[in-house]
Amino acid sequence: KAGVTQTPRYLIKTRGQQVTLSCSPISGHRSVSWYQQTPGQGLQFLFEYFSETQRNKGNFPGRFSGRQFSNSRSEMNVSTLELGDSALYLCASSLGGTNTGELFFGEGSRLTVL
């Protein structure tokens, strides 16, 4: 079956702009979680959505938001971009959620903020 698909794979934005990233989970998976990966901070949890509800949120400012649709596809949005938002954004899907079992990751969206 198809894996986790993230779009776009690469994008360049300027400070102050906003960006929307998309994640299509594996069919049947109801949980989608998002992560930011930077060389300095490592892999950090952003939030998790399960059946269209945000189940948990990491320690990120309100500029980072997300949502999940009825087909389990998820989007995350970052408003008023800052240079420090440059990162690899990864999403992962799972059947039962991040506290239960295996996560399946997409290849990521690499965001560069100029």
Place this chain on the structure above:
Amino acid sequence: SQQGEEDPQALSIQEGENATMNCSYKTSINNLQWYRQNSGRGLVHLILIRSNEREKHSGRLRVTLDTSKKSSSLLITASRAADTASYFCSGAGSYQLTFGKGTKLSVIP
């Protein structure tokens, strides 16, 4: 809260040698998972060990879990150049799954 801190941060070994990575976590967990990440790619799940298990094997991988010390180790036996990657552990307790910064393994042919 950080639920995965890998040690060492970097490890370089010759092909054929064994590689051991360690992981520590802070609060109680339901399970602990190890993932591999090739440069700039997504993470790939390697193995999951539940809190009531002490050791688990999968191919050339052996994972141990010591809940009293809140630590885990990943052993890769007979390493290959293709094992070159970053390895992350993560403890799943509450709904929030967190990772450490990973161990960067280099296997020299």
